[in-house]
Amino acid sequence: MTEIRLPFSELVERLSAIFVKQGLPGRVASVLATNCATCQRDGALSHGVFRIPAYVSTLQSGWGSPAALPEIDPGEGALIRVDAHGGFAQVALEEAMPLLRERVRTQGVAALAIRNSQHFSAIWPDVEPFAEEGLMALSVVNSMAVVVPPGGKTPVFGTNPMAFACPREGQAPYVWDQASSALAHGDVQIAAREGRALEPGCGVDAEGQPTTDPEVVLNGGALLPFGGYKGASIAMTIEILAAAFTGGAFSTEVDWSDHPGAKIPLTGQFLLVADPAYGGATGFGARVAALSDTVRAAGQERLPGDRRHRVRAEALEKGVALTQADLDMLAEYL
Amino acid sequence: MTEIRLPFSELVERLSAIFVKQGLPGRVASVLATNCATCQRDGALSHGVFRIPAYVSTLQSGWGSPAALPEIDPGEGALIRVDAHGGFAQVALEEAMPLLRERVRTQGVAALAIRNSQHFSAIWPDVEPFAEEGLMALSVVNSMAVVVPPGGKTPVFGTNPMAFACPREGQAPYVWDQASSALAHGDVQIAAREGRALEPGCGVDAEGQPTTDPEVVLNGGALLPFGGYKGASIAMTIEILAAAFTGGAFSTEVDWSDHPGAKIPLTGQFLLVADPAYGGATGFGARVAALSDTVRAAGQERLPGDRRHRVRAEALEKGVALTQADLDMLAEYL
Structure with missing residues (x-):
């Protein structure tokens, strides 16, 4: 397939126009477009323009309040609560960013608890900007119930x-983003399409019995957490942080049965930011760089983020890679 | 083996006397004794009185500064930095507790960054007390390099x-504590002693090749992270939080070669505390209880902490369970 290269800003404009055409305010459209174009730019294709049809079908379904602007309760402390009012989490984050930045610099650590928010993208774009400013960030989002607990047969956790x-001195930031399920839901769909079996330990059938058949997982079956019981503890804790703590919905509570076409979970997001230089501490970035070098020297060839940063560098030079099919699809919505 | 039951307070007294006899100040001895007795009481036997001989051999090795009292930099924000000065992390936590409690109630979220600290116990005793006060707590500790990254052959991460x-309304707090290695180091030792093979995927030999032989793992080999690449990201992030962020040593930097008998890593600990009721939010404990019920109903028979809380309840009624061999061992140090 011929690869077409589009300048990043042009891709953002096209995506933004699509969102505006679907009725979103310019501000919301711009945040979503930049987010989606960023994923495409970095080669995170499962969250790139591939997602546009599902964004559109969700916007047309009447699900949530995608045009809503967030309401920030600034408080006076290190915890900032935001009600996204059924809108997008990235818009809430963008809106709260200046306050969050100010609080983490004065407090050393600060957190954002977003509730009633839609999230349909990767979450590394939510944390990486903090690293570029010298800060450390950790975030979790819950989604919709597609993961069974170990030994279980009813899905209760999201992916x-x-x-x-x-930050990492002299290197791109250290960044990772991973599902707490053994596989991302999209990977199961791709395996089904290609007729490939899944690795053992990734999914179960409707009775909770292990299966490697992606069709069985997708039709009444479910995914398993990564790493057995330990991954299940993490998946459950993400429900607690992103939903119970923020006031958002649990993955089991996402019910879009009255909105055919809706595909975007409306739950919550928790984000923690810390300032390594708080209190005059020095050397953090250099130590993380040294640790990365140690890990590479020990034999781990690729650290998380390596590929994305390489693809990004190429995209910034040559433009964002797209296929003709991608462009045709986008044109349909323009 | 006959089970002997000792009142919790009596076990604490005995353990405290052992620590004092090894030269620790009463305050330090009391914190360590309570911590160790708490593990024994809850049936977390790998961190109970079983650890006393290694505590003693470390104390006699001249490693660290076990009698040191921590120095707290109170700052004015939500991040409190503590230099344990080579002493024990639990003492630093105990000392910082009142300030941490005050900060989390006023700020909504607060963190403790402990450096130059020894830790030789489970870490659920560090987080559970916060849950009993209605708070949420998350903590990580790095240790000594015994875990290789995926594809690697040199250990770089601790367990x-x-x-x-x-908190969980109407139920004991929701509490988990898990290694980021596929197995705890102690489990490998037990398997070696019993001549049992390890599960596949837990360890490698000195060349980084997979092995299920615990002797090979212990002699020049290494453990693997739990959950493959995802667990490795978490293990590395724990090095970043507990060491780079606090100013403590990485697991690879722990070097006790001049202190034969030393067995306790001297690194750092990161602890985050958040107040679910901050800003007037309600219902957190009830929602976590409901989520736990949902997960049980979905088929996960045992949630983390269930067994410990059951064993604890029995111990509070009948006394802490010990064997005659345990008592004989303790008597040798008294």
């Missing part, structure tokens, strides 16, 4: 991603 | 445990 970012 | 606790 519940977690992401971390921090 | 790096993580623990979480939060």
Whole structure:
């Protein structure tokens, strides 16, 4: 397939126009477009323009309040609570960013608890900007119940991603973003499409019995947490942080049955930011760089983020890679 | 083996006397004794009186500054930095507790960054007390390099445990504590002693090749992270939080070669506390209880902490369970 390269700003404009055409305010459209274009730019294709049809079908379904602007309770402490009012989590984060930045610099640590928010993207774009400013950030989002607990047969957890970012002197920030399920839901769909079996330990059938058939997982079955009982503890804790603590919905509470076409969970997000230089501490970025070097020297060839940062550098030079099919699809919505 | 039951307070007194006899100040001895007796009481036997000989051999090795009292930099924000000065992390936590409690109630979220600290116990005892006060707590500690990254052959990470606790209305707090290695180091030792093979995926030999032989893992080999690449990201992040962020040593930097008999890592600990009721929010404990019920109903028979809380209840009624061999061992140090 021919690869087409589009300048980043042009891709953002096209995506923004699509969101505006679907009725979103310019501000919301711009945040979502930048987020989606950023994923495409970095080669995180499962969260790139591939997601546009599902964004559109959700926007047309009447689900949530996608045009809503967030309401920030600034308080006076290190914890900032935000009600996204059914809008997008990234918009809430963008809006709260200046206050969050100010609080973490004065307090050393600060947190954002977003509730009633839609999230349909990777979460490394939510944490990486903090690392670029010298801060450390950790975030979790819950989603919709597609993961069974160990030994269980009813899905209760979302794929519940977690992401971390921090600065690394002389290198791109250290950034990872991973699901707490053994596989991302999208990977199961791709395996089904390609007729490939899943690795053992990733999914169960409707009776809770292990299966490697992606069709069985998708039709009444469910995913398993990564790493057995330990991953299940993490998946459950993400429900607690992103939903119980923020006041958002649990993954089991997401019910879009009255909104055919809706595909975006409306739950909550928790984000913690810390300032390594607080209190005059020095050397953090250099030590993280040294640790990364140690880990590479020990034999781990690729650290999280390596590929994305390489693809990004190429995209900034040559433009964002897209296929003709991507462009045709976007044109349909323009 | 006959089970002997000793009142909790009597066990604490005996253990405290042992620590004092090894030269520790009463305050330090009391914190360590209570911590160790708490593990024994809850049936967390790998961190109970079983650890006393290694505590003693470390204390006699001249390693660290076990009698040191921590120095707290109170600052004015939500992040409190503590230099344990080579003493025990639990003493630093105990000392910082009143300030941490005050800060989390006024700020909504607060963190403790302890450096130059020894830790030789489970970390659920560090987080569970917060849950009993209605707070949520998350903590990580790095240790000594015994875990290789995926694809690697040189150990770079500690078994790096993580623990979480939060209140749960009408039930004991939700508490978990798990290593970021596939197995705890103690489990490998027990398997070696019993001549049992390890599960596949837990360890490698000196060349980084997979092995299920515990002797090979213990002699030049290493453990693997739990959950593959995802667990490795978490293990590395624990090094970043507990060491780079606090100013403590990385697991690879622990060097006790001049102190034969030393067995306790001297690194750092990161602890985050958040107040679910901050800003007038309500219902957190009830929602976590409901989530726990949902997870049980979905088929996970045992949630983390269930067994410990059951064993504890029995111990509070009948006394802490010990064997005659335990008592004989303790008597040798008294």
